[in-house]
Amino acid sequence: MAEYILTAEDYYNGLRENKLMGLKCKSCGAVTCPPMKVCDTCGSEDLEVVQLSGKGTLRTFTVSRVPPEGFEAPYCPCIVETDEGPWVPGRLNVDADAATQDLIGKRVTATHYVLPADKYSAGEMVSALWSLEE
Ligand SMILES: [Zn+2]
Incomplete structure (x- = not known):
């Protein structure tokens, strides 16, 4: 069962500091934002938290x-x-x-x-x- 490694609260707290946080997929390289449990492109659960530009x-x-x-x-x-x-x-x-x-x-x-x-x-x-x- 996938867990949120970047929760909505994390996302909003990042925004409060003008940081746009997302998730980078270790399988396909796509970035998902706002955060989800899985990669928005391939569905992989193998994600890492990244800060977008x-x-x-x-x-x-x-x-x-x-x-x-x-x-x-x-x-x-x-x-x-x-x-x-x-x-x-x-x-x-x-x-x-x-x-x-x-x-x-x-x-x-x-x-x-x-x-x-x-x-x-x-x-x-x-x-x-x-x-x-x-
Ligand atoms: Zn992916």
Whole structure:
């Protein structure tokens, strides 16, 4: 039975220090992020914890103007293809009112943001915040 060598808590604690943590497969070399019990590519349980570069390419985003309860709009949920391979969701750190599709394909770097606890969560949540590279 596989065990989590990188738990969700480990992952979020890494993000709080602006470290994007993942798992590298010793069988196929692929990187899995966010963490899972097995390699996202080949299913192997033979994994090691690695720190990703925190850099990648913006693949898609949208502007959310009608937020879930407790969120402030507008904001930009996005998906980034990291340089190590995994596609990692988060929030895009741009002016949502000025964002256009021209941003897709731009280079981005991860830090993090914190969402306060609400009545649906067990506590505050941490997620990747992707900012455009200078
Ligand atoms: Zn693998």
